[in-house]
Amino acid sequence: MAVKKNVIISAKNLKKEFNMGETKQTIFEDLNLNIYKGDFTVIMGSSGAGKSTLMYSLSGMDRPTDGSIVFADKEITKYNDDQLAIFRRKNCGFVFQQIYLLEKMSLMDNVLTAGVLCESDKRAVVKRARELFELVNIPEITQKKFSTQVSGGEAQRAGIVRAVINNPAVVFADEPTGALNSHNSDAVLNVFTKLHKEGQSIIMVTHDKKTALRGNRILYFKDGQIFGECNLKDFSEADSEREKKLDDFLDEMGW
């Protein structure tokens, strides 16, 4: 018997359009989507399809033109900017392709800057940050360095620590390995897998099949709609059946 999953994000009749001077470009329209708690959801699609726009709309970072989003039982589409900021600090963690660490701060300070937003006990935040840094294999000496003094992989793993420091309901990752070499990519993806195994809900946008393999629910975004969906078992290095299933799905989607 299939286990019923809890919906963490529910999007209804979602529409997003951009003003392009006198014309308008619609990215998606009448889009309905549920994201489930504990899932590692991967959004795939061709370049420029609007994957990131969809993800940022779901996270409350960007406002949809129309429709509603209920995130953790809150209808965030009705929130103003500051309400959204407060909502984000408690419920969302972001990992960006360009990493976007604060350049004038050490890796540790980057993490604490986010951590203290939700926890007033700074010592507790520092303790949790140290645990997370250990989880992503960043030693204490590196934690004190600036982002410009560490490798891309280390910086991105610090970015992940910053994203999860407040135990967010969902971690949103936008092409997190897009700017990294193969070795660093693997290290970063391993962290995501580890987090997923611990029950963290993750939404990741990627156009890389190897990265997508880490997810358990693959959504294919095309022509402004979820064109197809593929459910996989949890990630395992040796599971070739899983990889084949994704290959078949992507072939079917016209990848």
Place this chain on the structure above:
Amino acid sequence: MKWGGNVNKIKSQIIHNLKKDKGAYISFGIVILFTALMLNLAFVLVFQVDNAYNEKFTKLNTATMNICISKMQDIDQLSQDLEEIEGVGKVESREAVFLETVVKDFRNTDFSMNTVFYNMNETRSVNKLEIKEENEIISEQSIYIPLYVASFGEFELNEEIIYEVGGEKNSFQVSGVLEEMQYGNYGKGLMGAYLPEETYREFAKKYANNIVVEYSIMTDGSRELIDVQNKVSSLLGDKGIVMLTNCDSVSTKSARTMVCNLLILILIVFALVILLVSVFLCKFRISNSIEADMINMGVLKAIGYTGNMIIAGMVLPYVIVTVAAALLGIIVSYQVLPILSQMLTLQAGFSFTLTFDVKSLMCVEVLLACIVIVFTYTSAKRIKKLQPIHAIRGNGDTKRIRRNYFPLSETLGKTQILLILKQMFACGKQNLLLFGVSFVLTILVAFASTLFYNVIVEPNNFISTLSEEMPEIVFYPKKEQEDLFLEKLQSNSKIENVLKYTTGTVYINDELVTSFVCEDFSKVSNDLCYIGENPKEKGEIALGSAFEEKYNLGDKIEIENGDISCIYEVTGFVQSVNYQGNICEFTIEGYEALSAEDMVPSLYVYLQDKSQTEQVMEEIEEGYGSMIESANNYQKMTKTTQEMYAGITSIVIIVIFILTILIVLFILYIVIKSLLVQRKQELGIYKAMGYSNWQLMVQMAGSFLPASVIAVLLSSALGIVYMPQMNQFIFQTVGAMKNNMEVSFVFLMVFAFIQIMIHFTISICLTMPIKKISAYALIKE
């Protein structure tokens, strides 16, 4: 640099830069506009007022030196003797009446002023008069008054003007206003008044003992004025002739143009302060632009633009803005000039029209453009050394390793505060700039707050520094009833103290000097003595500051009054702004020894309740009118003076505050604007993490608060030390060797607090654009 040839090639760069930083250029333009406005006002005044003065002086054929001697001492050949002095070209003499007068209702108060009354129908070849306005009908009581008395004293045609002489009122009707260049203004304490022949004859008959002969001496330019003056003094001294008045062109001009020169000085100083701040900010902004646009500059160099072309692209927008804004400022200044010339006419006593001045325009434009070019070029010249490949790769300053100030995991304290401190240290240069500017501006604000305290809150401090004794009422009793009247006053419960205090005149070195005579100087409310002591005994005298260089404490000095002369010992030196230090002090016994009969008794009355002055004065006048010659509400006069100074002070305070706010606004605008551009991505990251707009605004505004708070508090607290020195310096220049100005620490702090609040409010307002930075924009970019 080949500016001309390259302008076309860099036109697009200039336009791009102007468009990109519209706000910064507009704010820079506004500051330049104010600077140009003030500089042009100052230059026009410099170039035109002096010329206008000299032209009028020449047109009216004004004498370089005018002296009055008693008619009784006038001898036949004096005119000839004066003409024979080397350096004297021409001498003209005329009869006049010289009187110590009180002009009633002069700017709503009674002002003591020595006046020389002339027959205005007498033909004049020197010291000519130019009638500005007059009535067609001349009456027996007609008088023509100088423009200064009319404009500053607020007398109009047909109005009554009363000259009180020793308690006797001489009423005239103003039939004309004229311009003369012979006398100074109120500061000199000597004025002319001009009567139609008939009126003059009657007046001269009435004051026959006061008829004088005025000698107007024109120098021929072969000798310095001071040499001629010394020779004239020696000549008169040898002949035993006493100079009743001595008015020379140099001191007259300095008295008449003092306010104008002061204004020019203030305008130039303020303009330069603003200009300096703005050019330093240009430097700061250009340095920031270079860091922010490093890659673009590298690309431009890579495709063949030379360093000079890129520099020109940065410098020229500032020069264009400077030239345009300065021109606008100059145009605006011509709207202000008529008001300014009216104000100055009031003080200078001669009318002049300020016109468009090309020389001033060129000076302002060239000066501002040169300063801006020098400052902007020196900050942009490092572009020359920029290697394109390093710039493109971003190997410039932006990648340098910084120190991690206040690591959050290791530093105690609230994170929000630590984030503010982190940002503050990351913006060291900006904060240093803000600290410096705030510190300097606070000196101006401390000056304003001290003025405010001493002129508006404790006005006696200011007034007593510039004035002499300040009772509430002065009664002039009838001589024979003085003692009885004194008894009555002393028994009045509303009166706190009554002091026998009067003024008179004596001759020191053949010059007429005002003397203050008091029964006991230890009881005065405004002690004028700044060195030594006031006289206590009959044979003692305290001299005015004008005599400080000639005499020492303990010196014996011979004082003359008519045929009587006595020896006095100098016990101290006293100050008087109104008489420019030409005063002395005696005890009543000391003065009686010189001129017992001449002394006009007066009683200075100090009340228990100062708010009842009017009422008490009326009661006493009603009760003892028969014992009184006249009475003077001195408090009213002090109040009028205080109101006049309060008006000027309020303007100074408002101007200082507006300038302070403008400069702070300008600095913070430039600093915060450049930070918002530089930190756009960083702010987006903060927003993505969940920081609210308000948190980020407070964080940014707060990072500039410590620098300005420390600077303002430090400068304000140091005001306790430097303000007395400043006051001492300022008041000494106008002749007040000691001042009663208090520096209130509380007021300094109140003004400091207001300043800090303004800084923070401006910072918060300027950080508002943070609201427009969306977290999503960072991803899209």
